[in-house]
Amino acid sequence: QAQAYTIGFAVSTLENPFFVTMKDAAEAKAAELGVTLMVLDAQDSAETQASQVEDLITRGVDLMIINPVDSDAIGTSVIACNNASIPVITVTRSSNSGTVVQHLDIDNKEAGKLDAEQLIKDLGGKGKVAILEGFAGSSSAIDREEGFVAALEGSQIEVVASLTANYSREEGATVTEDILQSNPELDAIYAHNDEMALGAVRSVAAAGRSAEIKIYGIDATDDALAAVESGEMAATVQQQPDVQIQIALENAVKYLDGETLEPLVNIPLKLIVKQ
Amino acid sequence: MNEELILSLRGIEKSFGGVHALNGVDFELRRGEVHALLGENGAGKSTLIKILTGVHRPDTGEILLRGNPVTIADPIDARRRGIAAIYQELSLIDTLTVAENIFLGNEPVVTPLGVSRTRQLYADSEAFLKRFGIAISSHAVVGDLGLGQKRVIEIVKALAINAEILLLDEPTTGMSRAEIDTLFGIMASLKEKNVTMIYISHYLDEVFRCCDRATVFRDGRNVGRFQMAAATVPELVRAMIGHTVSGERYRPAQTADGAETVIEARWFQSAVMRHPVSFRVGRGEIVGFTGIVGAGKSELAGSLFGAHRKTGGELLLHGKPVRFRSPHDTRAYGMAYIPEDRKSQGLILSDSVEDNIVLPHIEQIENRLGLLISRKKRAIAQRMGERVRLQPPDVRMKAGNLSGGNQQKVVLGKWLTAEPDIILLDEPTRGIDIGAKAEIYRLMTQMADAGKTVLVFSSEMEELLSICDRILILCKGGIVGEKQVGDATVESLLTLALGADCDE
Amino acid sequence: MNNQTRTLGRKFMRFLRGELGLLLILLLLCVVFAYVSPYFMVERNLLNITRQVSIVLTVAMGMLCVILSGEIDLSVGSTAALCGVAAAWGMKTTGNIWLGIGLALGLGLLVGIINGTLVVYARIPSFIVTLATMGILRGVCMVWTNGKPISNLPESFSVLGAGYVLNIIPVATVVSLLLVAVFYVMLQRTKHGTYIKAIGANREAATLSAIHVDRYKVLVFVAAGLMCAIGGLITTSKLLSAQPTANVGLEMDVLSGVILGGASLSGGIGTVVGTLLGSLTIGVINNGLNLLNVSSYYQEIVKGIIIIFAVVIKRNKATQ
Amino acid sequence: MNNQTRTLGRKFMRFLRGELGLLLILLLLCVVFAYVSPYFMVERNLLNITRQVSIVLTVAMGMLCVILSGEIDLSVGSTAALCGVAAAWGMKTTGNIWLGIGLALGLGLLVGIINGTLVVYARIPSFIVTLATMGILRGVCMVWTNGKPISNLPESFSVLGAGYVLNIIPVATVVSLLLVAVFYVMLQRTKHGTYIKAIGANREAATLSAIHVDRYKVLVFVAAGLMCAIGGLITTSKLLSAQPTANVGLEMDVLSGVILGGASLSGGIGTVVGTLLGSLTIGVINNGLNLLNVSSYYQEIVKGIIIIFAVVIKRNKATQ
């Protein structure tokens, strides 16, 4: 009877390879489970996402998997689903109001912390680091910053620059160029995602400072894994977006089949460094 | 003159929507002649020109060029066939320089990649300008020039093309006798080179001076052909408008002595004026301001109306000094200004005639709630349309679709509706036909008789002589003389306007 | 008699040329979507669309005034976000919803005055002024909230963005349509609208017609600022949370609706009904493609193609 | 004689009014940044800035043509991204760098022809055409790459975006300045430039002056498409990876440079030197604020304020 299920997946953005991987895995898994999947991309706008959830409710999906753009803003949409008796599973970011049947959490603070710990180890507890920030005001950027900075407490590592590059590889490259100019001494760059880290890799290489500057990212995209393998990046953090959505879809079908679900699933994070 | 037909048109028809602009025109042009095209506003003269330059395609009919039937696809095609035109509405680019405009689409010297020899371009353009005796720099940006100067550039631009057939659509509007004489001199020399010309004008004296033959249009068809040598003015006028018009003064000249001074300038100067000016005009007076092209008439008119920042002196209305920060401030004084350039200053071409007419005094069509009543708007516009003899009399037409003269009538109607107390008119009768002109002069004199104050700025000295009480002469931005109409002639005004002694 | 019918016919033709063409497109789209998706032509969904476009539509009314006067306002998204933040802050600080709303409106007004003044009196092109204020106001949003949303607003405030009139018509729809009506009267039926259009069509002619050009230019920016405030209030109320990053890119959505509705970027041309239909058309396309489960990569492609076709069909309808 | 000097004086005045004002602003900014940051006025950093603006500058040359002709091109970002993707795909598929570059240029040309044709022959406003193609081309990028970057390009391709001439001058700088020179000659010194400006200033008058208006309108979009291709190539080469989401928002950066450089959105007005200075000014502001480590929240605010001040100062310089 699984064929009959239609599941909606409201994803925050497909302009980021992390979520593209998640979407691809979702489509593969849905085919395997024989459910119809509707994917809607909010392009990082909480307002658009609210409208898209409305559309999914109209469409009468059996269950909705939401990857919220913002944990607060999604509240009204989750409540709307509750009122329409459509069960909701949230992934990556939670909803601060309404009821969801399950939340699959990725702890972004933890990801920042893992990078920080590796960085402290690599630099021997002392040195200068620059930070490339994600979209100003996005919850992932805020958490990844907080986790990282908190973990640096107590070490002698100094944050000498912190600038936004909007999660983009191009801007990561450009902003890194400027950081390199104003910091003749720099030991590491921590980027809120791999795209910016990969941009930094290019600029650092162009400046001929690859040997002295270590670069850290988050997401473990294919390009980043290769960069870690080749030594261009020091580390990245795997959040396993594919595993996350696979679990979400399996649990969705289970729930629709009448099983009850754990309210919270933590997706384990894994720090990737060169073998 | 030889009898060879260089161009002949057969049964040309052209309509725009419901309007039949041309209604089966037959027209013949002999090589080397200057052929006048006459007719009321809206008769279809400009439409014919635009058909010959490929701007419009005729609905039916045949064009024979040097005996061969042709279709003229666009202005590029026309130029290739040796046809060039001076259009009634300017076809200049305001943001380019004078030289660039003169040679636009006709660059004299370019390398294969199109790189211009700039120095040569400017030298050639200076040479052309010199022939007109007009002190305009080739480097000046056209948008900074006055309308009359633009017309000169427009003429030079057409002359630079070396066309075999030259079409001139009202080339002399806004020009004084001095520039007109130059133009005629150039036309005469072109004629010697066997250039054929079509000349459109509402001034019959010009037509008698320079044309060999004339064709008269009425309602889109030709109603008569004349040999100029044998024709008379009343004959032509009757063919054009069906009756004759008297040419004498429209009202006896008045002296303003003792009348209350309404508007007075004391060493008044604005940001665009080159010299301060002083004058006074009384209630019930019609005062003219004249001068050659570029003398500063329009600058003065606009400045009086608050369109330019005042930089010195005083302007007094009814004896009290006033300061206009923008034309909006003139409302309180019942002032109105009819600008010279109807296209860029006078009208919103994309709006209907009625919308244009009511714009400056739209309060007249508001109801108590401040909502606009289109019925009232139509009534007002229609009444004004009749007064200025709008043709076609449909006030819902887009202003941009009217013929040039009719657009001018709308500009006049727009302000006459307001019944202003003080009215400034800059080249008010540009492009208006003989019949309607008489009507407009009558409206102006009526206003003066009713105690209003009328200031007319015009390069057409004959016009001022027939309606004004007094004429002030401008030269290079300053007032160089004043004449009562009684003692003035065109020649005496022109001497002052050209006067070498006006340079201080 | 004959004249009367001809007049009527011509009036109808003129209407056809403008709005009816777009109306036909809109209906055509609806028919197609209704045919391919059973969920589309449902009362509830249609009302939903009207709510989804309500923000764009509200802000579009202000933008239309700005465009008509020959200017542009790129700061609408940031202004809306800032007003939303201000409202949320006001409500949380004072505990009073109305004070929050008042603060948002006041701020919208202020932004409009600043934009207008810089354009008119400092004579800076509006593209540059509003590009600058777009960045400045977004920055102010971020600094004010420290980049984090302001949440836990009073539940009763959600009526505006999420509530219903008579249990079925969204309040946001009603509010935006009321504003459309107000702007319709203002722009088509009062002298103010005539003046704004005249200024945009031919600034010099308008000046010489003794219209207070400067005052009206400031006014259109004020209208835009106020509409942004209302748009920001609807957004905040809908999410019951003020996002400092809300309404990013709103200027493009709004401009699309206005221009698809037949307005010209160079000023003087454009109507309220056109803008309404243009915004609705874009809303219907978004909603329909979502219901059809068109993948987001293809949505952009399909949307672009539909828009081009819509304009071509509309043009051909018009010239028939 | 006197005439000669007056002409020269007037020429100089005109130059002052336009470019020199902006040049002064740029120098002023440089002085300020040099004063507050020791890293700014370093040869290496200044060259860096020229490389950073090279993409915007290249695309701005195409955009300037479009703007001068009275149109707008919103699709530049998507076109650049698509060309970058095409180049990367071509290189990976054929293993030949030049084939990849050729493919990118060919695609840029094609996009230009499509945009131009829709604007000219289907008579759709360019705002709408390029808004639609902006979405369509971005969608094509996404579908083509399935949303993921194409990486591992041949290392030698990185010369364009990351290499140096004489070990110090970035190749991208040289390329973009060469293009600026080409466009300078084309727009200021050939009849083509005059025609494009004439068309933008007064389309009707240009038609009457026997100019091939339609042909030139298509041509400006082709120029824009080609410049986007080069911009996309530089981006891809710099990152040695083609991002389907590259150059999002490029249209705004480019427009800002062009308009800050004195061009008018309504067409006919604008210069290559102005655009160069405008783009550099924005580049210098971005770089300077980054060197000073101004937080992103405040960067937008400061940038907006600087831009407004720059324009005001420039204006006052001009009227002196």
Ligand SMILES: Nc1ncnc2c1ncn2[C@@H]1O[C@H](COP(=O)(O)OP(=O)(O)OP(=O)(O)O)[C@@H](O)[C@H]1O
């Ligand atoms: N594009 C157009 N659309 C609609 N009607 C037009 C258009 N162009 C011209 N007409 C109409 O064609 C008729 C002839 O106009 P035309 O300009 O040829 O007159 P004209 O003889 O040159 O008059 P004038 O002496 O005023 O210049 C007018 O009634 C005018 O309204």
Ligand SMILES: Nc1ncnc2c1ncn2[C@@H]1O[C@H](COP(=O)(O)OP(=O)(O)OP(=O)(O)O)[C@@H](O)[C@H]1O
């Ligand atoms: N020597 C000069 N210095 C500055 N500006 C000049 C000079 N000579 C002419 N001009 C310009 O010439 C233009 C002509 O002025 P204006 O339009 O007032 O003249 P006019 O008498 O109305 O002539 P017309 O309208 O027939 O050209 C003005 O725009 C003025 O700026």
Ligand SMILES: [Mg+2]
């Ligand atoms: Mg005519």
Ligand SMILES: [Mg+2]
């Ligand atoms: Mg004049």
